[in-house]
Amino acid sequence: MKISNVLVLILVLLYINASTEWPTHTVCKEDNLEIYYKSCDPHQDFAFSIDRCSDVSSHTFNIRAAILLRHNIKELYVKLNLIINGKTVLTYSETLCEPGHSKLIFCGKKKGEHLYYEGPVTLGIKEIPQGDYTVSAELTNEDHVTVACANITVKNYLDYY
Template structure:
């Protein structure tokens, strides 16, 4: 009995190590808006949730996010790409942490620290573009190493008018 349990445990570990991608997570799903994400960092997944999809279309909404840092954050850069039918149609980048710039509460955190945030977020956009598309988000530190990376699938049929 112990041998079969040990063998099963080893097979599970081998399967986990052989897996090349993370599962797709649901951020939110309501009648006219669905948002999913999958970590594109081969070494780490993270947690993100939003209470109500419809709140995203407002100026401020509440989220919960968690990750264990694999790299320290002295500087943090975000790069977002909007992808439609496999083609990048919009790119946005910004420094979130750096000398004289600390827009986030976890700027300065060290490798191995657990980050957890629960609270309001403001995107600064008036509406979420309609349609089906992907938002590729990549956070990199001062050494250009990935801190977090995800591809978000957005399916938006909300009517803003």
Template sequence: MGNVLAFVFSLCLLCPGEMKEWPTHSICKSEHLELYYRSCDPFQDYGVSISPCDIYSHERYNMQLGLILRHNINTLRVNMKLFRYGIYILDYGQPICEIDDQRFSFCGRKKGEFVYIDHPFSIPLKSLPKGEYLIEMELFGEDKNISCVNLTLLAT
């Protein structure tokens, strides 16, 4: 909890005045991959990391995410749009938390709680075509937008 208070206090000191948008954060950078994110929610930023940062030598990864909830999470749906060089490629949506199916530990959490997720995942890609990718991700709960983030992936 002390780390969270230090982070919030640091933001207040380092960002005087009104902020129009959150800064772009680096998630990881390696020889073949750079991954950045920016919160598009005017009231909330996140802490995210992914390791390892090499898409060609690993099949399993670990993601850490930390944030303070601005809304209760009784239901939660993720919608993602994928663009490559600005051209729309894919639209994907899936429920994450439902009232009768609380699959994840953050389902059912209340406004104001700190959520820390440390979760392994796998990507079934053996290679990724070189290029610039943009992923627009929105989280919806109980028919309202809870949060959003823009991810930029540069594959070289």
């Protein structure tokens, strides 16, 4: 009996190590708007949710996000790419944390700490563009190491007019 338990454990561990991709998570799916994400960091997945899909089309909406830090965040940078039909059409980057200037409450957190945020987010845009597209988001720290990475798929068929 104990040998079979050990074999099952070994097979599970081998399967986990053989897996090269994280699953695609559904953030929300309503009549005209669908949002999915998949971690592109091969070592770590994270949790992300939105209260209601329809809230995303408003200026500010509530989210929940959680991750276990694998690296310190003394400095934090975000890089976003808008990808349509496999081509990057827009790139945006910003410094989120740096000594003496932090835009986020978790700046300064250490490796091994659990980050959890629940609250409002403002995108800074009036409406989400219609169509099917991907947003690639990568957060890196002062050592240029990936803190979190995701590919977000948006399918928006909302008519704003």
